[in-house]
Amino acid sequence: MHHSVLQPLWDSLRLNYKDYVRSPLFPIAVTVSSYFIFCVPFLVCDLMGDRWPGVQQFKIQPSYRPSASNLLHCAGVTLYNHVFLVLPASVAQWLWRPPVDLPDQAPTLLELIVGVTGNILLFDFQYFIWHLLHHKIRWLYVTFHAIHHKYHSPFALATQCLGGWELVTVGFWTTMNPLILRSHLLTTWAFMVIHVYVSVEDHCGYDFPWSTSRLIPFGIYGGPSKHDVHHQKPNSNFAPHFSHWDKIFGTHAEFSFCKTNN
Ligand SMILES: [Zn+2]
Numbered sequence: 249m250h251h252s253v254l255q256p257l258w259d260s261l262r263l264n265y266k267d268y269v270r271s272p273l274f275p276i277a278v279t280v281s282s283y284f285i286f287c288v289p290f291l292v293c294d295l296m297g298d299r300w301p302g303v304q305q306f307k308i309q310p311s312y313r314p315s316a317s318n319l320l321h322c323a324g325v326t327l328y329n330h331v332f333l334v335l336p337a338s339v340a341q342w343l344w345r346p347p348v349d350l351p352d353q354a355p356t357l358l359e360l361i362v363g364v365t366g367n368i369l370l371f372d373f374q375y376f377i378w379h380l381l382h383h384k385i386r387w388l389y390v391t392f393h394a395i396h397h398k399y400h401s402p403f404a405l406a407t408q409c410l411g412g413w414e415l416v417t418v419g420f421w422t423t424m425n426p427l428i429l430r431s432h433l434l435t436t437w438a439f440m441v442i443h444v445y446v447s448v449e450d451h452c453g454y455d456f457p458w459s460t461s462r463l464i465p466f467g468i469y470g471g472p473s474k475h476d477v478h479h480q481k482p483n484s485n486f487a488p489h490f491s492h493w494d495k496i497f498g499t500h501a502e503f504s505f506c507k508t509n510n
């Protein structure tokens with residue numbers, strides 16, 4: 249009989265918020281709301297600009313600020329994708345998927361950490377292959393992925409500046425991977441929230457001392473500076489999170505931006 253430190257949290261969710269957390273719409277609500285919550289602090293940093301020099305010193309491309317029309321364009325693409333793809337997918341889930349059963353036991357903290365890491369590693373591999381193909385095959389690039397490369401200097405809202413096919417693929421893996429790995433629901437939600445966070449961080453335009461690539465040692469994690477290179481030189485750094493697939497395939501590139509005088 250194991251006892252998990254997560255048991256009180258799990259009990260309060262499954263007993264007090266049963267109808268919400270059993271809904272097939274819950275994972276969608278969690279990912280959509282966490283996306284906007286994670287974008288807000290980075291947006292505030294962009295809007296404050298030079299009034300916050302202590303923050304701006306961590307900007308990866310210091311001379312670049314997203315303009316109001318950049319922000320509106322990304323917000324428009326995100327709104328379009330949510331109205332025409334996320335909303336219909338939500339309705340379909342709600343109609344066809346029965347509410348899930350909630351197990352009594354919470355996962356242990358170790359099970360949750362191993363599960364989240366496994367989900368992210370699996371996604372990293374799937375997206376690496378997808379991403380490589382959508383850069384190497386011209387038709388795939390132009391038709392589906394070019395929209396994400398409109399911005400050579402990423403900012404938080406550019407994370408979901410995606411074509412519909414890319415968003416559907418990413419959403420499909422994020423939904424399927426926890427089922428393939430038989431993850432606990434708490435592990436599944438933790439994976440989804442962490443995955444949204446690291447995706448926004450990849451595009452935020454800042455390399456803070458607490459960025460995931462600095463917290464995870466030995467350069468095994470790419471993070472914002474490596475994905476920034478992908479937006480500057482789109483023939484390198486195809487993996488979204490870790491760096492091993494790019495090292496194996498010889499597509500790994502270190503950060504090499506030449507600072508302009510300002
Ligand atoms: Zn990107």
Ligand SMILES: [Zn+2]
Nearest residue numbers: 379383393482
């Ligand atoms: Zn790309």
